[in-house]
Amino acid sequence: MNNDTIxxxxxxxxxxxxxxxxxxxxxxxxxxxxxEDIDLLVSKGKVxxxxxxxxxxxxxxxxxxxxxxxxxxxxxxxxxxxxxVELTGINAYKIARLGIGRMFQDNHIFQNMSVLxxxxxxxxxxxxxxxxxxxxxxxxxxxxxxxxxxxAEKIFAELFGDNNPFLKMKNEKAxxxxxxxxxxxxxxxxxxxxxxxxxxxxxxxxxxxxxxEKIKELIKYFxxxxxxxxxxxxxxxxxxxxxxxxxxFMSKGIIAMGGTPEDIIGNPEVxxxxxxx
Amino acid sequence: xxxxxxxxxxxxxxxVGMTNLLSLGQAAxxxxxxxxxxxxxxxxxxxxxxxxIFVILGTSLLSxxxxxxxxxxxxxxFVLATLGFQLIVFTILYNWVSVTKGPYGIPGIPxxxxxxxxxxxxIIPYLILSSIFAIGVIIxxxxxxxxxxxxxxxxxxxxxxxxQAIGRNVTALKIWAFVVSSGFIGISGLLYASYxxxxxxxxxxxxxxxxxxxxxIIGGTGNIKGPIVGAVFVVVLPELLRFVGLPDxxxxxxxxxxxxxxxxxxxxxxPQGLAGEYALK
Numbered sequence: 001m002n003n004d005t006i007x008x009x010x011x012x013x014x015x016x017x018x019x020x021x022x023x024x025x026x027x028x029x030x031x032x033x034x035x036e037d038i039d040l041l042v043s044k045g046k047v048x049x050x051x052x053x054x055x056x057x058x059x060x061x062x063x064x065x066x067x068x069x070x071x072x073x074x075x076x077x078x079x080x081x082x083x084x085v086e087l088t089g090i091n092a093y094k095i096a097r098l099g100i101g102r103m104f105q106d107n108h109i110f111q112n113m114s115v116l117x118x119x120x121x122x123x124x125x126x127x128x129x130x131x132x133x134x135x136x137x138x139x140x141x142x143x144x145x146x147x148x149x150x151x152a153e154k155i156f157a158e159l160f161g162d163n164n165p166f167l168k169m170k171n172e173k174a175x176x177x178x179x180x181x182x183x184x185x186x187x188x189x190x191x192x193x194x195x196x197x198x199x200x201x202x203x204x205x206x207x208x209x210x211x212x213e214k215i216k217e218l219i220k221y222f223x224x225x226x227x228x229x230x231x232x233x234x235x236x237x238x239x240x241x242x243x244x245x246x247x248x249f250m251s252k253g254i255i256a257m258g259g260t261p262e263d264i265i266g267n268p269e270v271x272x273x274x275x276x277x
Numbered sequence: 278x279x280x281x282x283x284x285x286x287x288x289x290x291x292x293v294g295m296t297n298l299l300s301l302g303q304a305a306x307x308x309x310x311x312x313x314x315x316x317x318x319x320x321x322x323x324x325x326x327x328x329x330i331f332v333i334l335g336t337s338l339l340s341x342x343x344x345x346x347x348x349x350x351x352x353x354x355f356v357l358a359t360l361g362f363q364l365i366v367f368t369i370l371y372n373w374v375s376v377t378k379g380p381y382g383i384p385g386i387p388x389x390x391x392x393x394x395x396x397x398x399x400i401i402p403y404l405i406l407s408s409i410f411a412i413g414v415i416i417x418x419x420x421x422x423x424x425x426x427x428x429x430x431x432x433x434x435x436x437x438x439x440x441q442a443i444g445r446n447v448t449a450l451k452i453w454a455f456v457v458s459s460g461f462i463g464i465s466g467l468l469y470a471s472y473x474x475x476x477x478x479x480x481x482x483x484x485x486x487x488x489x490x491x492x493x494i495i496g497g498t499g500n501i502k503g504p505i506v507g508a509v510f511v512v513v514l515p516e517l518l519r520f521v522g523l524p525d526x527x528x529x530x531x532x533x534x535x536x537x538x539x540x541x542x543x544x545x546x547x548p549q550g551l552a553g554e555y556a557l558k
Contacts, residue, residue: 066442096444104442110435112499112555113428120425121432122443128425129445131457135420145425193443 294498310466382477497553
């Protein structure tokens with residue numbers, strides 16, 4: 001792992017059990033490897049895309065990186081604040097604190113909390129979140145809360161300009177936002193944490209072309225202004241061509257191919273296996 | 278009694294409304310609080326403040342015993358674990374005759390001693406004391422709900438996965454919620470024991486646990502006024518029925534029917550309860 005690599009995925013294997021009907025017509029549990037052997041490097045300060053058919057295990061790989069699943073074999077190391085950290089077997093919340101932010105495919109914002117609260121809760125300072133901390137040290141707590149609010153409003157203003165819907169609706173429940181707006185809120189929320197690497201699971205799924213353009217803009221802003229590294233799963237090939245520096249094609253449990261987005265998407269095998277053209 | 282129930286429902290709201298943890302073990306904790314209070318008052322002869330601290334800490338610590346293993350379970354399994362806790366505690370209180378006097382109960386619980394020789398006895402001083410406690414608890418929970426801690430609990434309630442993805446320790450937050458809520462429930466046990474001056478295990482059985490939960494659900498969860506409305510409602514309703522002039526045997530049954538109907542109707546028409554904010558799903 002050299003200095004340009006932020007995430008090193010080394011021979012990850014993950015199996016699941018599926019229930020099948022065997023040749024004798026009886027139910028049988030069969031273990032199969034969804035991820036056969038995944039090797040992948042994510043370069044620091046770049047956008048790396050992961051493409052592949054449905055059910056090939058892209059999201060599973062993300063879940064292993066963020067600690068929601070344990071891999072059967074293999075290891076993942078992450079460059080966290082200048083130190084190499086082994087991610088295998090660490091709890092999901094600890095991995096987030098090491099500097100890996102995650103956005104889920106279906107938004108997963110806090111629906112019953114206000115737009116502003118959605119931002120505040122994602123702050124990288126945890127002060128006041130133990131039961132009586134905020135009452136006992138109310139002065140420190142008030143200062144930190146004020147800083148949090150300013151930080152959140154500044155992020156909204158920077159990302160979406162003054163007078164944007166998020167600032168206007170900051171005290172409304174997040175479920176009142178449209179789906180596309182919720183997606184953007186999910187992206188903005190990532191800036192509240194002190195992350196180095198963002199894992200984005202299909203950022204453009206289910207949103208309209210205008211929001212897709214906005215997400216493109218945000219990703220460029222994240223990489224160029226905030227010096228973040230982005231690792232994303234995507235099915236929208238034009239989007240990948242526009243934002244990604246590197247692209248990996250996943251198929252049958254391995255990374256079948258890696259290179260520039262143009263090479264991969266232009267490759268006849270990928271086109272045949274995945275795009276069907 | 279209203280004040281006792283306000284403390285019970287307000288504390289339970291931290292679990293049910295803020296963290297979406299349905300606990301059937303609240304009456305057990307209430308009972309633990311009451312029996313610990315008796316221990317402090319009758320065996321150790323403590324005055325009010327040390328008793329209070331003793332009860333809060335004792336109930337919190339005992340709740341940790343159930344919180345730690347059961348909060349690793351999800352949803353329905355957590356409810357079952359708290360149900361188990363409720364039944365175990367009741368059985369212990371009922372059968373450990375040498376300590377709790379079992380079904381005979383403990384009579385003659387002394388009045389609370391504020392400090393020196395100021396003894397709180399009689400209805401009015403007691404009402405004042407319990408009101409102070411209830412208001413104190415309401416203020417503390419108001420602060421807690423609107424603190425970063427309350428926000429983190431709401432995040433856990435809304436989406437555990439996301440809460441973990443932004444670096445929040447979901448299990449630790451749930452344990453905190455459970456322990457804090459239990460500590461305050463202990464206070465209502467203390468108030469109850471000294472108010473009625475006689476306790477026996479049947480005051481803290483499963484019916485009582487369901488009753489507390491019903492009060493919270495009827496009143497509504499997720500904010501501060503919901504549980505208060507719920508407590509007032511369940512305590513005042515029997516008095517109202519008595520006022521209407523129904524014979525006791527009818528009134529008691531009618532009350533149960535009204536609670537049941539209220540919950541069904543509210544679930545259908547107003548899942549956030551009479552004055553709550555969060556709709557239970």
